[in-house]
Amino acid sequence: MVGKVPVGGGSPITVQSMTTTKTADVEGTLQQIYALAAAGCDIVRCTCNDQEAAEGLAQIVPRSPIPIIADIHHQYKMALAAMEAGVHGLRLNPGNIRKPDHIKAVASEARDRNLSIRIGVNGGSLDPSLYEKYGGLTAAAMVESAMHEIAFFQEVDFNLIKISVKASNVPLMVEAYRMLADTTNIPLHLGVTEAGPPPAGLIKATAGISTLLLEGIGDTIRYSLTADPVEEARAGRQLLEALGLRERKNVDLIACPSCGRAEIDVIDVANRALAAFEHKKLPLQIAVMGCVVNGPGEAREADLGIAAGNKRGHLFVKGRNVAVVPEDEMVEALVEWAEFINEHGTDAAIARADTKLAEREAARDRSQLMDEKGGDVNHSAEKIVEIRRTVGN
Numbered sequence: 061m062v063g064k065v066p067v068g069g070g071s072p073i074t075v076q077s078m079t080t081t082k083t084a085d086v087e088g089t090l091q092q093i094y095a096l097a098a099a100g101c102d103i104v105r106c107t108c109n110d111q112e113a114a115e116g117l118a119q120i121v122p123r124s125p126i127p128i129i130a131d132i133h134h135q136y137k138m139a140l141a142a143m144e145a146g147v148h149g150l151r152l153n154p155g156n157i158r159k160p161d162h163i164k165a166v167a168s169e170a171r172d173r174n175l176s177i178r179i180g181v182n183g184g185s186l187d188p189s190l191y192e193k194y195g196g197l198t199a200a201a202m203v204e205s206a207m208h209e210i211a212f213f214q215e216v217d218f219n220l221i222k223i224s225v226k227a228s229n230v231p232l233m234v235e236a237y238r239m240l241a242d243t244t245n246i247p248l249h250l251g252v253t254e255a256g257p258p259p260a261g262l263i264k265a266t267a268g269i270s271t272l273l274l275e276g277i278g279d280t281i282r283y284s285l286t287a288d289p290v291e292e293a294r295a296g297r298q299l300l301e302a303l304g305l306r307e308r309k310n311v312d313l314i315a316c317p318s319c320g321r322a323e324i325d326v327i328d329v330a331n332r333a334l335a336a337f338e339h340k341k342l343p344l345q346i347a348v349m350g351c352v353v354n355g356p357g358e359a360r361e362a363d364l365g366i367a368a369g370n371k372r373g374h375l376f377v378k379g380r381n382v383a384v385v386p387e388d389e390m391v392e393a394l395v396e397w398a399e400f401i402n403e404h405g406t407d408a409a410i411a412r413a414d415t416k417l418a419e420r421e422a423a424r425d426r427s428q429l430m431d432e433k434g435g436d437v438n439h440s441a442e443k444i445v446e447i448r449r450t451v452g453n
């Protein structure tokens with residue numbers, strides 16, 4: 061347990077992030093923690109790097125909506141101070157707290173207080189003797205560092221441990237976690253460290269974290285982005301929802317990539333829909349499709365969708381046409397229908413609609429578009445004839 065949040069042992073995968081404020085700035089840090097919790101963060105880490113930070117934690121902990129973990133580097137005394145402040149867990153870096161007596165002092169105190177500790181091995185701060193032994197940074201070196209540290213904890217009979225073996229290199233990180241999962245069944249905290257700014261950082265973190273999660277490895281995750289930490293929490297939450305590992309809380313907006321057949325600017329409508337749903341907690345899948353020819357069929361699994369055709373938006377619920385609205389009212393209509401579905405369900409939405417009329421209208425626009433543009437929107441048959449003529453076949 062990290063405070064009231066369970067980690068490992070089959071509990072839901074949790075999202076973590078870390079504040080970027082000075083921990084001594086109590087109000088600023090709490091503001092960020094509230095924003096993180098609203099974006100889907102389950103557990104938050106704050107640095108505890110000096111006495112002021114520890115004193116700040118004493119005021120932050122009782123007002124935080126989610127459990128707090130103190131991040132400790134180098135100074136084991138800061139771990140003791142953070143525990144005194146009432147934090148729910150600690151993160152220690154074995155690369156920079158090396159004296160066994162210090163580690164054991166922290167572990168004994170945590171054991172007495174029933175607090176969990178994450179042993180956070182980091183590729184960038186591995187013990188130099190392990191670099192030497194393995195001839196550089198390797199998965200085996202990181203796993204050995206974690207297991208070596210765990211032995212100190214076990215000596216004082218402390219078992220509330222999580223481990224991470226983060227690296228900025230994705231294949232290395234994946235290999236290290238796989239090796240660790242084969243070595244121990246201690247809960248694992250996943251992350252690609254120093255992933256960098258989005259979008260590349262998002263891609264790297266997603267590549268590493270999701271590969272492992274899909275193999276059943278990992279109990280809690282963090283996106284380490286060079287960005288507002290709210291982005292980290294949002295990304296973590298969205299990943300878990302996309303992988304079906306956490307219940308959907310927010311709209312899953314799907315949209316076609318658009319093509320020559322599109323009747324609207326799909327990117328613009330999808331972005332406006334995304335903005336309109338951003339703060340509405342609607343656990344629905346909603347589709348924005350560029351044309352009524354293929355849209356409703358391709359997005360028939362969505363709870364709700366809209367497809368453009370002949371300057372009109374064709375709304376559909378679970379693939380059934382339910383209404384037709386002017387093109388410039390597409391986003392407003394989506395919001396209105398989404399709120400109705402959230403409250404009453406998709407069956408009630410279909411029941412309240414004149415589906416026969418909506419289907420007739422959609423069929424009319426569909427066939428008009430087919431007549432105008434044909435089944436071959438790129439006129440490929442004519443083009444192929446032309447190409448053959450040009451190259452002389």
Ligand code: SF4
Nearest residue numbers: 316318319322350351
């Ligand atoms: S739904 Fe229509 S516009 Fe969108 S990609 Fe498919 S065919 Fe193209």
